[in-house]
Each structure stands twice: as structure tokens, then as C-alpha cells.
Amino acid sequence: MGLVQLLKSQVLCHLIMCYVFVVSGLIINLLQFCTLPVWLINKQLARRINIRLAYCISSQMVATLEWWSETECTLYTDPESFPLYGNENAIVVLNHSYDIDFLCGWTFCERFGVLGSSKVLAKKELSYVPVIGWMWYFLEIVFCKRKWEEDRTTVAQSLQNLHDYPENFWFLLYCEGTRFTRKKHQISMKVAESKGLPKLKYHLLPRTKGFWVTVQNLRGKAVAVYDATLNFRNNETPTLLGVMSGKKYHADLYVRRIPLDLIPEDEAECAAWLHKLYQEKDGFQEQYAQTGRFPGPVKSPPRRPWCLINWLFWVCLLLYPLGLLLVQLISSGSALTIAVAVALFSAASLGFRWMIGQTEISRGSSYGSKAQSQISPVRDKNDQDPSLRLQILICTVG
Numbered sequence: 001m002g003l004v005q006l007l008k009s010q011v012l013c014h015l016i017m018c019y020v021f022v023v024s025g026l027i028i029n030l031l032q033f034c035t036l037p038v039w040l041i042n043k044q045l046a047r048r049i050n051i052r053l054a055y056c057i058s059s060q061m062v063a064t065l066e067w068w069s070e071t072e073c074t075l076y077t078d079p080e081s082f083p084l085y086g087n088e089n090a091i092v093v094l095n096h097s098y099d100i101d102f103l104c105g106w107t108f109c110e111r112f113g114v115l116g117s118s119k120v121l122a123k124k125e126l127s128y129v130p131v132i133g134w135m136w137y138f139l140e141i142v143f144c145k146r147k148w149e150e151d152r153t154t155v156a157q158s159l160q161n162l163h164d165y166p167e168n169f170w171f172l173l174y175c176e177g178t179r180f181t182r183k184k185h186q187i188s189m190k191v192a193e194s195k196g197l198p199k200l201k202y203h204l205l206p207r208t209k210g211f212w213v214t215v216q217n218l219r220g221k222a223v224a225v226y227d228a229t230l231n232f233r234n235n236e237t238p239t240l241l242g243v244m245s246g247k248k249y250h251a252d253l254y255v256r257r258i259p260l261d262l263i264p265e266d267e268a269e270c271a272a273w274l275h276k277l278y279q280e281k282d283g284f285q286e287q288y289a290q291t292g293r294f295p296g297p298v299k300s301p302p303r304r305p306w307c308l309i310n311w312l313f314w315v316c317l318l319l320y321p322l323g324l325l326l327v328q329l330i331s332s333g334s335a336l337t338i339a340v341a342v343a344l345f346s347a348a349s350l351g352f353r354w355m356i357g358q359t360e361i362s363r364g365s366s367y368g369s370k371a372q373s374q375i376s377p378v379r380d381k382n383d384q385d386p387s388l389r390l391q392i393l394i395c396t397v398g
Ligand SMILES: CC/C=C\C/C=C\C/C=C\C/C=C\C/C=C\C/C=C\CCC(=O)SCCNC(=O)CCNC(=O)[C@H](O)C(C)(C)COP(=O)(O)OP(=O)(O)OC[C@H]1O[C@@H](n2cnc3c(N)ncnc32)[C@H](O)[C@@H]1OP(=O)(O)O
Pocket: 085, 092, 094, 102, 104, 105, 106, 108, 109, 118, 119, 120, 121, 122, 123, 126, 144, 145, 146, 147, 148, 149, 151, 170, 171, 172, 173, 174, 175, 176, 177, 178, 187, 188, 191, 204, 205, 206, 207, 208, 209, 210, 211, 226, 228, 255, 368, 369, 373, 374, 375, 379, 383, 392
């Protein structure tokens, strides 16, 4: 291990990175809060300001991936679609199998110039995460409780609000609804079996309602669906801590552009369309497992310097006051002051670890792994015949 690599793997380095990220993030959150009056006077201006402020936060994580860990991100796509990426509004459908799949998604957003404006259908719990979750409020991110009866109106309304959004954005949908684990996979395949759907090997059974509501409500605004399938070379299982330790990963992303007009409007047909899409995605993953590559030519956009410049700016700005504080602390010689500082430092470290934990599949939710979370009583009563209901219940409990 070289000296630089050794340095990158040090906990102290990670703490400094987290310090810069959190303190700069909170400053930006505050600036975002200050845009509220602008919102009342000129909504589009407030949105444009918030896009740039959000970029200052998310691009720090992208810089960590691209410049610190030097992870390679390769794009497989057809050359005709390539010039359209970043120049139109699109719905992105991505597999949800890795701790850092969202970060790879962000990297492509950055390279196509839509990082600040990009959106996601995110679980409500993420809105409480400081910095990222708070930033998302001002970006008009669509949150869901993963309870359809509650989500159907709120999600549709939030999507409608995006119709006059002033800049191009990608709207990310993880149709699997939760991250892949063996247990969740087993359960979702039992659900697939009970619905007479073909089994998937590499994906959870997609949840179709969020996709349908998104497509319906973004019609006229988004023009395409980008079917994106992500994998990592050599069976790598990347983590955020790995990235922060300077570990270099190799991500491969296969993207197909599908015009939105080709997607059926009818809910049942749209659901069937999505199930078919996931069977195709599974096929691509199988090909990747066999050959180590996705179909189609490679057309990778290069990394851009802006996220690194932004990161260096915040590092320079925030390390000086931290150093000054440490010097003053040590020279104060007061045991009480030092004890308070140590306590604060420990609390901050725990907070940073909790934030990083949000990205870890091993600390993920139980959504999709319990029978009760899958069949709501209302839908149960209206949508399914009793024998099918019983069958699913037996399958999921079993
Ligand atoms: C050129 C480059 C291109 C691309 C680059 C790639 C990407 C970049 C793009 C943008 C980046 C932007 C931002 C990224 C940054 C950060 C993102 C970080 C994370 C946020 C992600 C999340 O939080 S994921 C979790 C939240 N999202 C979702 O859940 C979306 C999917 N879910 C749905 O659509 C759901 O339907 C719902 C949430 C709307 C409602 O959920 P609910 O559970 O209430 O209802 P469902 O109807 O889904 O469930 C019941 C039906 O499902 C059947 N069932 C039961 N058990 C299961 C099971 N285990 N698996 C599957 N299905 C199951 C059940 O039988 C019911 O069936 P019905 O037939 O009645 O529907």
C-alpha cells in the first residue's frame, strides 16, 4: 500500500471529510432556508438558486467517488441516444442492489450536467437525514411513505408541481422499492409466483404503482424513460466507507432510452410493461455475469473538474477555522474545556457514522421482508380474490 493510499484509509481523514461535508452542508441548508422569501416573489429564480446550492452538497460526494477513490464509471449505451442525455427530462429506472448505487447515479448526473436538479422518489425517512434530506425539501424531491393509500395523492401532487420546473432533470425510480437482500428476494419471488409472473434472478419484483403514477403525472414534461442497469466488475461490493478509504471500484451502467409515448397509459398494461422491463434487465445482468459486459457500445462521458473545485473550496474554507479551534483548545489547558470538546467530538463522530449507515444495506429497513408490509387491508379487500390473498400470505410468511 502506497503512502497516499495509507493516508486515505485513515479514520482521521474520514472524520475531516465528514466534518467538511456536514458543516458546509448545514451552511448550504441555511442558505436554502434563506431562499424562502425569494420563492414567494420569484419561484423560478428560487428554484434555480436551489439547484446550484444543492450541487454544492451532492457534488462533494461525487468528488469523493470520482477524484478521491478514482472509481471508474463506464456507460454502455447507443450513440444515437447519447446526445440527448442531459438535454431532456427523463424518468430513470435503476436496479437497487448496492450501497452506493445512488452515488453512481449522481456521477452520471454530474457528467451530463443535471446533478443539481435531479430528483428521486425517496422514502420519507430520508427527509430527516441532516444535510441531504433537508437539501431535498428545497429541491422538491418526491417523498413516499411506501403506503400506497397515503402516497397516491401526495406523490401525484408533488409530481404535478414539477411541470413548470425551469431546468432539465432526471427523476430516479427504484421500482424494487427497497435494496436487494437474499431474504427480500426470496419473499418477492414468492409474490411473483403467486401472481403468475416469471421469476427474476437479480432483481426484486418491481412495485408498479410508483412507476405508473410517475409516468402518468410526468407525461408532457418527461419525454423518455432511461432503463439503467448497474453492476460492478469482479463481484465488487462497494461501500461508502470503501470509497472514503480511497478504494477504487469499477462501475458499469447500461442505459436504454425508451420514448415515454411507448409506455401504456392504462395502469394494468403499464404494470405488465414494467414487469417485462425487469425481465429484460434480469437478462442483461445474466449476460454481465457470464461475459463481464453489458450489450452495446461503450460511450463514457469524462469526469468534469467542477465537483473537485467545489470540494477543494469547502476544504480550504473550513479546515482553517477547525485548526484554529484545535490550537486554542489545546493552549487553553482547561481540563473541562477539553473534556467538553472530546464529548462533542465523540457525538459528532457517532452522528457521521449514523449518516453513513443510511447508505448501508445491512442497516436497511425491513420493508419487503415482512408479510404485513406487503398487503394493505384496503387493497387486499378491493384488488385480490380471497384465495390469491391467502396464497400470497402463506408464501410470504413461509
Ligand atoms: C445516462 C445515465 C442514466 C442514468 C443514470 C442513473 C441514475 C441517476 C438519476 C437520478 C439521480 C437522482 C437522485 C439520486 C440520489 C439519491 C437517491 C437515494 C435514495 C432514495 C431511494 C429510495 O428511497 S427507494 C424507496 C422509495 N421508493 C420506492 O419505493 C419506489 C418504488 N415503490 C413503489 O412504486 C410503490 O408502489 C409505492 C411506494 C408507490 C407504494 O408502496 P406500497 O408498498 O404501499 O404499495 P405497493 O402497491 O407497491 O405494494 C403492494 C403490491 O406489491 C405486491 N407485493 C407485496 N409484497 C411484495 C414484494 N415483496 N415485492 C414486490 N411486490 C410485492 C403486492 O402484492 C401488491 O401488488 P399489487 O398487484 O396489488 O400492486
